[in-house]
Every structure is written in structure tokens, then in C-alpha cells.
Amino acid sequence: MNHPVLPSFLAIAILLMFAVVPVAAALVTVSSISPDVGYTNGKSVTVTITGTNFSAAEGDVWLEMSGEDDLEAKIVSWTDTTIVGKIKISTAEKTGDWAVVVAQADGETEGKKSGAFTILDKIALTSITPESGAANDDDVDVTLAGTGLGDIEEVYLYNNDYDENITAEDVDALSAIKVKGTFDLEDMDEDTYDVCVVDTYGTIECGLSFKITSGEVGSIEVSSSPPGATILIDGSARGTTPAIIEDILEGSHRVILQKSGYEDWGKMVTVEADETAEVDANLVAVTTVATTIPTPVPTTEKTPLPTTERTPAETRTTIPPTPATTTKASPLDPMIVLGAAGLGIGLIMLRRR
Numbered sequence: 569m570n571h572p573v574l575p576s577f578l579a580i581a582i583l584l585m586f587a588v589v590p591v592a593a594a595l596v597t598v599s600s601i602s603p604d605v606g607y608t609n610g611k612s613v614t615v616t617i618t619g620t621n622f623s624a625a626e627g628d629v630w631l632e633m634s635g636e637d638d639l640e641a642k643i644v645s646w647t648d649t650t651i652v653g654k655i656k657i658s659t660a661e662k663t664g665d666w667a668v669v670v671a672q673a674d675g676e677t678e679g680k681k682s683g684a685f686t687i688l689d690k691i692a693l694t695s696i697t698p699e700s701g702a703a704n705d706d707d708v709d710v711t712l713a714g715t716g717l718g719d720i721e722e723v724y725l726y727n728n729d730y731d732e733n734i735t736a737e738d739v740d741a742l743s744a745i746k747v748k749g750t751f752d753l754e755d756m757d758e759d760t761y762d763v764c765v766v767d768t769y770g771t772i773e774c775g776l777s778f779k780i781t782s783g784e785v786g787s788i789e790v791s792s793s794p795p796g797a798t799i800l801i802d803g804s805a806r807g808t809t810p811a812i813i814e815d816i817l818e819g820s821h822r823v824i825l826q827k828s829g830y831e832d833w834g835k836m837v838t839v840e841a842d843e844t845a846e847v848d849a850n851l852v853a854v855t856t857v858a859t860t861i862p863t864p865v866p867t868t869e870k871t872p873l874p875t876t877e878r879t880p881a882e883t884r885t886t887i888p889p890t891p892a893t894t895t896k897a898s899p900l901d902p903m904i905v906l907g908a909a910g911l912g913i914g915l916i917m918l919r920r921r
Contacts (some may be wrong), residue, residue, distance in 0.1 A: 594621040596679030599770040601668050605769040607716065608663065609690040612656040615641070617668060625673035628655050631666040631685055639666070663687050676740050689716035689744065691773040696763050698802035699836075700819030702783035710736070710778075711746065711803065712765065718744040719768045725751065725761035725778055734761065756780050781819045784841030788813045788823065792849040797827040812844070825849050 598619040616798060617629065629641040629651055641653030651670065653900035662836070666685045671678035693714040708802045712723065720741045725734040736749030742871040747765065763776035775884065790799050793811040799806045802821055806813045809825065824834040830851040837845050 590850055592894060596621045596670055596672060596677055597677045597680035598668050598670055601684050604684060605686045606657045607688050607690040608657055608659050608661050611660045613655045614654050617651040617670060618649060619670060619679060619757050620649060622651060622670060623672045623733060624648055627673045628671045630669050631655060633662060633664065633666045636662050637687055657687060661687055663689055691716040691765065691767065691771065693763060693773065693775040696776045696778060696819060699778040700781050701751060701753050702817050703753055703756050703758050704783045706752045708751045710751060711748050713746055717741055717747045720747045720765045721768050722766035723747060723749040724764050726764050727759055727761045730757065753780055758782055779819050781817055785815045786818055786839040786841055786845060787844045788816055788837055788839060789844050790847045792825050792851055795853065797825040797851060800824040823847055827851055829854055854889050857911060
């Protein structure tokens with residue numbers, strides 16, 4: 569016998585079973601972040617984060633590293649798959665790989681991509697040696713100094729008036745503060761160029777000048793007081809003072825004098841073709857601070873007075889005082905007294921006669 573109510577009852581029961589089973593939250597995933605590198609320059613970097621299930625409501629984004637405070641992002645735009653935000657990186661921030669975290673508006677569901685963003689020391693150029701080279705020289709070795717240079721892979725000269733940059737060969741990042749390279753300046757135009765570097769992440773930093781000269785040379789006459797100082801021109805030793813250094817390319821050159829017991833002396837010197845630039849340095853002696861060790865003053869140690877330790881009353885033995893010795897007067901013999909009295913009476917009677 570069929571019961572038409574039974575199928576309906578079963579259908580409702582099944583629906584109720586699904587209704588009470590909690591629906592799992594959609595998994596939030598972080599696919600990429602661009603750019604994926606920032607620098608400790610105190611500036612904000614605008615990043616674009618892609619992924620899935622970010623939700624339509626705006627949530628939170630931050631960078632995190634174990635042992636460090638989170639770097640919160642200021643949200644610019646937010647969709648279910650793309651987030652744009654700004655992250656400020658301070659000059660004292662910890663360098664290394666950071667995780668990117670996206671949290672939904674409910675604060676409970678989040679996605680994370682470890683090591684997705686790298687913070688590096690800021691790139692800064694402080695000097696280039698030498699600061700000039702001849703247009704007919706195909707082998708000009710240069711050394712760049714600065715900070716954040718450990719990931720530099722390209723060095724080039726740039727001038728807005730020319731179509732192509734002059735790219736250095738054999739670039740070698742010796743350390744985070746020094747990079748070397750070689751320029752081929754043959755047939756290059758005489759002019760002043762900007763010096764630029766590029767790291768492995770494609771970040772470009774410019775900030776120095778390099779001059780390509782005609783190739784004409786001059787000289788530098790160097791003297792010092794006292795004499796005998798080592799002469800360094802663009803980092804290369806060129807004898808001792810006094811001396812005239814010949815065949816110096818026209819342009820700016822760094823002259824440094826060094827002598828034991830004296831502070832280093834340095835100056836930028838401009839050399840003109842067929843001219844002699846003069847350098848006369850007064851070296852300053854290194855100030856030595858004498859350390860005087862005070863002579864210890866002898867002290868007479870007082871000898872402590874002897875102290876008599878008292879014996880506790882319960883263990884002390886009482887010695888009775890010795891009685892004073894007294895001499896008792898011996899009584900006079902009665903016979904002697906009577907004899908003396910009789911003698912006195914007899915003398916009196918004789919005087920009366």
C-alpha cells in the first residue's frame with residue numbers, strides 16, 4: 569500500500585539535514601603581489617595583490633615576519649580577486665622575506681603567502697672613482713660606493729641627449745657597499761652623464777655624474793707639509809710628496825694624501841689639458857689622548873684594638889673576692905701595764921722630797 573505522504577516527509581527531512589550542516593567558508597588564497605620588493609627608504613610602495621575569495625567587503629592586508637611588528641597596508645581598492653594597497657617601509661625595517669596576509673572583513677578567514685615580499689636596504693650612490701674617462705679609452709675601470717649595492721647587476725651612463733646608454737661590462741657587486749665595472753668609451757661623445765644602477769629586481773637608482781673628456785691630459789703637482797706622504801689619485805698610488813704626476817686625463821680627480829701619524833687629507837682636483845694643477849696640503853697630526861693611570865696612595869691599616877669577649881652569664885664562673893688582710897692589735901700584758909704605772913708613781917714621790 570503506497571503512502572503519498574512518505575516521499576514528501578523524506579524530502580523535507582533531507583533538506584533539514586543539509587540545512588543544519590554548516591557550510592565551509594570559501595578558502596582565501598593569495599596568488600601574487602606586485603611589485604614583490606620594497607626598500608628601507610621610509611617611503612610607501614603601492615602593491616597589487618591577486619588571489620581568490622577575498623570577498624566583496626573590504627578586509628585587512630599586512631606583511632608579517634616572525635619577531636617583527638606587522639606592516640599594515642592602507643587599502644586603495646578591494647574586489648573579490650584583486651586588492652591594491654600602500655605599505656610604508658621605514659628606514660629601520662627588518663630586511664628579508666615577509667609573508668603577505670589577506671584577511672576577510674569578518675576577521676576570521678584569511679589567506680597567506682609566505683616569503684612573497686622582500687625588503688632590501690635602500691640603494692644609494694655616494695661616489696664613483698674615477699669621475700671621468702677619455703673618449704678614446706675602451707677600458708675604463710670604475711668603482712661605485714654606496715649602500716644597498718649587494719644585488720646590483722647593471723651599471724650604465726645616461727644622458728637625455730643621446731639615444732643609447734653606455735652600459736658597463738664585467739659588473740661585480742663586491743659587497744653591499746661596493747660595485748665594480750668597466751666602460752668602453754671609444755667613439756663616445758664628450759659630455760657629462762648620469763650614473764645609474766639596476767638591481768636583480770629591476771629597480772633603477774641614479775645619483776652621480778661621470779664626465780667623458782677629449783682624452784687630453786695634464787698634470788698635478790703635489791706637495792705636503794710634512795713631506796713624504798703617499799699620493800693616491802682616484803684610488804691608485806702615484807708616489808710620495810713632493811711630486812709632479814704626469815698624464816692625468818683632463819677632468820675631475822680625487823687626490824688623497826696619507827702619512828703615518830697624520831690624518832688623511834683629500835680634495836677633488838680639476839685637471840685641464842696641457843696644464844698643471846697645484847696641490848699643497850698641510851697635514852694634521854693625529855691627536856693621541858694619553859691615558860694616565862693614577863698611582864695608588866698607600867694607606868696605613870689601623871690595627872684593631874683587642875676586645876675582650878665576655879663569657880655568657882650562664883657559663884661564667886664567679887670567683888669570690890679575696891678578703892682584705894687586717895692586723896688585730898694584741899692586748900697589752902697586764903703585768904707590763906702595772907709595772908709602768910708603779911714606776912711612774914715612784915718618780916713622782918722622789919721629786920716631792
